Amino acid sequence: MPVSLADVGYGFLLPALAALLSLVLLRRMLPEDAGRRYVPMFGFVLGFQLGYWLLNLGQFPPAYHFHWLPIAMILVGITSSVTEATGSTIVDRILTYFVISLVGCWFLLPNYPGLPLPWQYTALIGSALVTIVSLASRPLVTRLSGPLLTGSYFSMLAIAAVIMVLSGSISFGQITGAATGACFGLFLAALFDPKAKDQEGLAFPMIFFAFAMMMIGQTNSFSNIPQWAYYILPLTPIGMWESQSGFFKSMGGIGGSITRYLVAIHYSLIALGVVLYAEFVS
Amino acid sequence: MIRFSSIATSLTRSAACLALSLALIGASGCGEQTTNDPAVNPVPEAGEDSTDPGTDVSLGDSTSLDTGTPAGAIELTPENTTIEFVGSHVVEEKPDPEARHGKFQDFTGHAVVKDGQLESVQVDIETASLTTGNDKLDNHLKNADFFHVNQFPKAQFVSTTIETADDGKHQVTGDLTLLETTKSVTFPATVKTEDGLTFNAEFTIDRTEYGINFDPSKVEKEVPITITVNAK
Numbered sequence: 001m002p003v004s005l006a007d008v009g010y011g012f013l014l015p016a017l018a019a020l021l022s023l024v025l026l027r028r029m030l031p032e033d034a035g036r037r038y039v040p041m042f043g044f045v046l047g048f049q050l051g052y053w054l055l056n057l058g059q060f061p062p063a064y065h066f067h068w069l070p071i072a073m074i075l076v077g078i079t080s081s082v083t084e085a086t087g088s089t090i091v092d093r094i095l096t097y098f099v100i101s102l103v104g105c106w107f108l109l110p111n112y113p114g115l116p117l118p119w120q121y122t123a124l125i126g127s128a129l130v131t132i133v134s135l136a137s138r139p140l141v142t143r144l145s146g147p148l149l150t151g152s153y154f155s156m157l158a159i160a161a162v163i164m165v166l167s168g169s170i171s172f173g174q175i176t177g178a179a180t181g182a183c184f185g186l187f188l189a190a191l192f193d194p195k196a197k198d199q200e201g202l203a204f205p206m207i208f209f210a211f212a213m214m215m216i217g218q219t220n221s222f223s224n225i226p227q228w229a230y231y232i233l234p235l236t237p238i239g240m241w242e243s244q245s246g247f248f249k250s251m252g253g254i255g256g257s258i259t260r261y262l263v264a265i266h267y268s269l270i271a272l273g274v275v276l277y278a279e280f281v282s
Numbered sequence: 283m284i285r286f287s288s289i290a291t292s293l294t295r296s297a298a299c300l301a302l303s304l305a306l307i308g309a310s311g312c313g314e315q316t317t318n319d320p321a322v323n324p325v326p327e328a329g330e331d332s333t334d335p336g337t338d339v340s341l342g343d344s345t346s347l348d349t350g351t352p353a354g355a356i357e358l359t360p361e362n363t364t365i366e367f368v369g370s371h372v373v374e375e376k377p378d379p380e381a382r383h384g385k386f387q388d389f390t391g392h393a394v395v396k397d398g399q400l401e402s403v404q405v406d407i408e409t410a411s412l413t414t415g416n417d418k419l420d421n422h423l424k425n426a427d428f429f430h431v432n433q434f435p436k437a438q439f440v441s442t443t444i445e446t447a448d449d450g451k452h453q454v455t456g457d458l459t460l461l462e463t464t465k466s467v468t469f470p471a472t473v474k475t476e477d478g479l480t481f482n483a484e485f486t487i488d489r490t491e492y493g494i495n496f497d498p499s500k501v502e503k504e505v506p507i508t509i510t511v512n513a514k
Contacts, residue, residue: 001371001500056495063493064426064433112432168421171496220432222421279418 001170010054011174012181015047019185022046023196037084040199041077043189044182044206048073051178057171066216068107069175073209076100080204090135097134097204101127101211108212110219116227122215129234130204130211137203137237143244144264146190146197152264153206154183156236159268160213163233163275167221176213203237210234224278232271240264351392356479358391358405362513365389365407369423370502378502384414384423386437393511395475400444400452403481405509407437427496428489434461442466454483460492471509481511 022043027035049070052058058067079100083093105123115122140149157180165173183206189196214230242248243263251259262269351357366385370378388411394401410431414420424431441456447470455468469485486506490498 004499006499064430066426110432114432168418168425169427170422171427172425220426220430222424 007055007174007177011051011177012184014054015051015178015181016185016188017047018050019043019047019182020189021185023186023189023199024193027193027195033086037081037201040186040196041081041201041205043186044179044202045073045077047182047185048179048209051181052175055174055178057175057178062107065108065110066172066175068104069212069216072104072108072212073205076104076208077201077205081201083204084201093135093138094131097131098127101130101208104208104212105215109215112219115219126211126215129231130208133234133237134204134207136241137207140203140237140240140244141198141200144240146199147187148243148261148264149240150183150187150190150199150202151261152236152240153202154180154187155261155265156206156210156233156268157183159265159272160210160233162272163225163230164213164217166275166279167217167223167225169217169220172213172217172220179209179213207234207237210236224282225275226278229271229274229278232274233268236265236267239267242266352394354396355392355394356513358389358393358403358511358513360387360389362511363389363391363405364508364510365405366508366510368506370504372498372500372502382414382416382419384412384420387411387413391439393479393481393513395479398475399446400473400475400479400481402444403439403441403454403456405439407439409435409437428494430461458487458492460487460489461494463492465491478514479511480513481509484508 020043022039026039026042029035030039052070058070060067060070062068062071079096082088083096102123105119105126109119109123109126111119144152157176161173161176161180164176186196186199186202190199211234214233218225218227218230243260248256248260248263250256364385366383368381368383370381373380386407386409388408389405391403391405393403409429410424412420412423412429412431414423423429426433436459438459439456441454443453443455445453445455447453452471452473453468454471455466457464458467465487467485467487469483471481471483473482474480484506486504488503489495489505490503
């Protein structure tokens, strides 16, 4: 099916532009603390919402389970930014991430008959997974240089969009594409704007979105992709940590940068490899 | 110079996170239990709000659709009946030379013929039985982009009136239900009731009226449907 100008414009470029402008402009207009905590999340969620609604990918009020995604992302984004406040403890974040993930999963996960696991169990396990990976991802903002962090998230979401299409839904691919576009805007801001280099508060929204889309894609798919393959991509931040081990950090030059980038996203690449194998080889 | 202590710290943290994550994934994969058990995953009655979290809505189980076959009715099965549809991309050349032809393979129904006149037709379709001969296309059509079969496993046609026109052709009016949206459709049909039932009808629906809203700028809204019956 051909990709139209509207698909690219509304579904990627506009979200990227919205996120980029948010980072560049709002960060300078708001006080330091508010800018640090809220602007990256705002740019990401705004860009996603723009692409989602301009391409008419859902409806309000929601009619189907995945129509709750725009609302869930606002909730997750605000929650993430609030928990970045100075003085928040890890206990605050564990409880908040888990409860908000659970609420999001409650609305986003369908309970179709014949699912391998009842949605309640997927919601509990998924919320725990999102909480753990999000908590582990938070410190990456100070470990990875700005472009590598957002570039890795961008790659993760781009691969997620491909997985959604291979799972059998172009609409789900477009929904993920809108988030990918927004993340590309964040990446550009980190690359060129020194004030937007470190973008906090993105871990929870990114991981929650990745997990939610994987579950939405999995529960609606009739493809050959095994169920477990959908759980690999949200583990991408683990690869980001591995890219910061001394061995990889000691690599210099462009080769070193490329290696660190590939190590950072290798979980996403593995997920893509499994999906491609399932759909085209097996 | 490689610092082994920093490698160990990063890898230890990664390994701990990975181990916890794998344990959770393994736990999610262990749930190979049937969700047809009402105690585990109750299927709500038709009519429940589909936006109610934790519920899905379908046309209900098969008993709520099956009104029973009237005595003397002709059974409609995949052996004597075909229900086909055509999906076309939006292209300049009409008809689309690469139009996709599909059909449903699992359905039940009956036709009532009295005194040589076709009185009623009802067909209940399992939407997941659609096939086009192309697995990837089947997956796409079954997904939420089109028939959304997990959410709406049933489709139905129930005739309300069947009139005979002066030229011998029949005008069939009935309720077509797709994605739990019911619309009245009327179409001409060629019917012969000597020696069983022969029924041929072709009509076109606007899929967006039934909630199949996938980009109309890429895939035509109008979907021709053909029903053919050769029942003895």
